Amino acid sequence: MPSSSAQRPLAPRNTGNHPEQRSGNAISATQRSASDAMLRQWRALGRAGIEAAGGLNGLVRLGEDQLYPDRRVGITDAMLRQWATLGHAGIEAAGGLNGLARRDNVSVGALRTYLRADGTLTQRGEDQLYPDRRVVITDAMLRQWATLGRAGIEAAGGLNGLARRDNVSVGALRNYLRADGTLTQRGEDQLYPDRRVGITDAMVRQWATLGRAGIETAGGLNGLAGQYGVSVATLRTYLRADGTLTQRGEDRLDPGGPVGIIDAMVRQWATLGRAGIEAAGGLNGLARQYNVSVTTLRTYLRADGTLTQRGENRLREAGTRPM
Numbered sequence: 438m439p440s441s442s443a444q445r446p447l448a449p450r451n452t453g454n455h456p457e458q459r460s461g462n463a464i465s466a467t468q469r470s471a472s473d474a475m476l477r478q479w480r481a482l483g484r485a486g487i488e489a490a491g492g493l494n495g496l497v498r499l500g501e502d503q504l505y506p507d508r509r510v511g512i513t514d515a516m517l518r519q520w521a522t523l524g525h526a527g528i529e530a531a532g533g534l535n536g537l538a539r540r541d542n543v544s545v546g547a548l549r550t551y552l553r554a555d556g557t558l559t560q561r562g563e564d565q566l567y568p569d570r571r572v573v574i575t576d577a578m579l580r581q582w583a584t585l586g587r588a589g590i591e592a593a594g595g596l597n598g599l600a601r602r603d604n605v606s607v608g609a610l611r612n613y614l615r616a617d618g619t620l621t622q623r624g625e626d627q628l629y630p631d632r633r634v635g636i637t638d639a640m641v642r643q644w645a646t647l648g649r650a651g652i653e654t655a656g657g658l659n660g661l662a663g664q665y666g667v668s669v670a671t672l673r674t675y676l677r678a679d680g681t682l683t684q685r686g687e688d689r690l691d692p693g694g695p696v697g698i699i700d701a702m703v704r705q706w707a708t709l710g711r712a713g714i715e716a717a718g719g720l721n722g723l724a725r726q727y728n729v730s731v732t733t734l735r736t737y738l739r740a741d742g743t744l745t746q747r748g749e750n751r752l753r754e755a756g757t758r759p760m
Contacts, residue, residue, distance in 0.1 A: 492535075512551055516541060517558065517566045524556040557597065560607050567604075574613055578603060579620065579628040586618040619659065622669050629663075640665055641675055641682065641689050648680040681721050684732050690725075700755040702727055703737055703748055710742035 479487075487493065523531070531537040534554055538545035551562035558566065585593070593599040596616055600607035613624035620628065647655070655661040658678055662669035675686035682690070706723070717723040720740055724731035737748035744752070 520552050528556050579624055582614050583620055590618055641686050644676045645682050652680055703751050706738045707744050714742050
């Protein structure tokens with residue numbers, strides 16, 4: 438080329454693959470700012486972050502969604518019906534959720550709120566596609582669910598499968614049934630409303646003798662509540678899972694009420710040490726022995742046998758330091 442000829446820059450080859458070229462528009466200042474922000478985000482991701490985003494293809498799709506928000510078309514019922522037929526194999530054939538989002542021109546973030554990678558619809562997808570599925574949970578359903586056990590629920594496809602089978606919202610189903618096949622407290626209370634009997638002193642005295650092993654043998658607090666025909670929520674206000682009574686339970690067994698803490702008590706407690714407290718049955722047992730509130734006792738004495746600052750101050754004011 439003669440030296441007098443002005444060199445002309447080569448025109449960029451249009452491959453049709455760049456987002457700007459596909460859109461046919463020059464990138465705006467806002468889009469440029471967004472792309473700079475994306476670069477900073479990508480730099481911080483690392484391998485794990487990229488994999489979590491669905492690999493490089495997933496990052497590209499997320500970037501395009503951010504740069505070109507007008508491409509984010511709405512999710513229609515027709516899309517959901519078509520996606521529900523794909524199954525795991527159909528989604529993989531489309532290139533995964535990222536490929537499916539590109540194919541149907543939707544945001545992959547929005548797609549994931551309706552469809553899982555295994556081909557099942559999420560609860561949001563189920564509720565949009567089948568709005569009439571939100572039927573009321575009946576006692577007959579609860580009785581049938583209570584007989585399933587873990588194996589029966591797994592055979593139905595888990596709680597999601599059971600919800601589809603019985604035409605109920607999985608969110609509502611979870612309020613009544615656990616994945617292990619046991620009814621929740623709400624389920625127990627609806628199915629057995631007559632179980633909400635009052636807590637008697639005799640019950641509390643029996644519970645106080647069980648210990649952790651006895652409660653576990655009864656099937657935990659849920660099993661114990663069923664055995665005595667009481668609400669498990671009420672039972673928990675009297676008894677802990679480790680077999681110790683709560684303060685309410687302690688007070689129930691001592692109708693005279695706890696007495697006040699005196700200096701002589703604090704001096705004696707200060708000599709016990711951890712071994713002495715354990716021999717008395719822990720702080721709960723010590724509180725019963727001295728007929729004081731275990732809550733108040735804990736403000737003076739710790740389970741390891743040391744006095745709290747309040748206990749130290751009490752003896753100091755009385756002119757007697759702890760041993």
